[in-house]
Amino acid sequence: MGDNAQRTEQAARRIMRMNAAYFQSKVLQSAVELGVFEMLAAGPATAGEICEELSLHPRLTGDFLDALVGLDLLDRADGHYTLAGEMADLLVASGGFYLGGSVASHARKHFRAWGELTAALRDGEAKSDIKGGTDGFMRLYQNPEAVARLMDHMDTFNRFVAPKLAVCMDWSGYRSFVDIGGARGNVASLLVQALPGLTGHVFDLPPVEPLFHEHMAKHGTADRVRFHGGDFLVDALPETDVAIIGHVLHDWPHEYRQKLIDRTYEAIRPGGALLVYDPMIDNDRREADALLQSLNCRVLSSGGSEYTVDEARSLVEHAGYRYDTVVELANLNNDRVVIARKDA
CATH class of the missing domain: 3.40.50.150 (Vaccinia Virus protein VP39)
Structure with a gap:
C-alpha cells in the first residue's frame, strides 16, 4: 500500500472512530443510570446477578458488561465483574472524586x-x-x-x-x-x-x-x-x-x-x-x-x-x-x- 493510500486509510479510521464515539458515551451513561457501578461497589457479581438485581434483559447485557471491561471501567475474572482501578472513586457516589453527576x-x-x-x-x-x-x-x-x-x-x-x-x-x-x-x-x-x-x-x-x-x-x-x-x-x-x-x-x-x-x-x-x-x-x-x-x-x-x-x-x-x-x-x-x- 502506497503512502497516499495509508494516509487515506488512517484518515478514514479517524473519521469512523469519530462517527461512532457516542457508542462509548452511551455505554458509560447507561451504566451510571442503571446503577452498575453502585452495585459492584458492594462486591463482585456475575452477569446473571447483575441482570436480576438491576432488572436487565440478558440479550444485550453480556456485550454491555464486557464493553465496560474493554473500556477499562470494569474488570472480569472467573465470570465475576468488579470495579476497575479508580472507578470506586470516580463512578460511585461515595467516592472522593465522583463524576457520575x-x-x-x-x-x-x-x-x-x-x-x-x-x-x-x-x-x-x-x-x-x-x-x-x-x-x-x-x-x-x-x-x-x-x-x-x-x-x-x-x-x-x-x-x-x-x-x-x-x-x-x-x-x-x-x-x-x-x-x-x-x-x-x-x-x-x-x-x-x-x-x-x-x-x-x-x-x-x-x-x-x-x-x-x-x-x-x-x-x-x-x-x-x-x-x-x-x-x-x-x-x-x-x-x-x-x-x-x-x-x-x-x-x-x-x-x-x-x-x-x-x-x-x-x-x-x-x-x-x-x-x-x-x-x-x-x-x-x-x-x-x-x-x-x-x-x-x-x-x-x-x-x-x-x-x-x-x-x-x-x-x-x-x-x-x-x-x-x-x-x-x-x-x-x-x-x-x-x-x-x-x-x-
Missing part, C-alpha cells in the same frame, strides 16, 4: 440537545429547556431535585479546579476572596483548606444558601467561608482582596459579562486581583475541545458560549484592570484562568 447530566440533557444540532445550526435556537439569566436560575432553584443534580454536575469539575487555583498565583499578600456565582461553595471550601491564611466568601442567589451551609458543615469550613445572597448583576458585591469568576461568564452574553467584570472592579481593594476561568478558546480558534465546549453552551442555552483569551483580556482591561497573565490549568475542562490586577 456530570455523566447523568450529559445523558439527561446534553445528549438529547446535541441530537438536534443540525436543527440548531439551521434555526439558531438552543435545544434544551435550560433557561438562562437570573430568572432562569431562580426558577431552577425552586426544584430541589434539579438543584441537587446541578450542584453535583458543577462540583464534578470544580473539585479539580480549586487545587490548581491555589497554586496559579502567589496568594501570600491576600487575606480574603469572594467566589462570585460560587454555588454551594465547593471551590471556596477547598481553597481555604489549601490556603489556611485565607477567609472565603461566596456570592450567589439566596435560594442556594441552605445548600451552602450544608456543604460547609460537611467539609468543616463553616467558620472560614461566608455566604452572601443576591443577584451579582444588581446587588453590591462584598469587599475583597481577590474575586473569582469561574464557569459563570460562559452562561451569559458579552454585555452581561462586561457588566459583571466592571462590578468586581468596584469590590476589589487596591492591589487586589481578579481570576476568571473557563474553557477559554485559543486565540487562533483551532483547539477542538474548547470550541466543542462553546458549541455545547450554544446548543444548551440561548445566551451562552465560550470566549477567547483575547476576549477575556479585553473584558478585564475595559473594566480598568491590568492584565497580568493566563495560566492553563490542565484540569478536566482544560480551563484557562486569566489573572488581572487592580493597581494599588
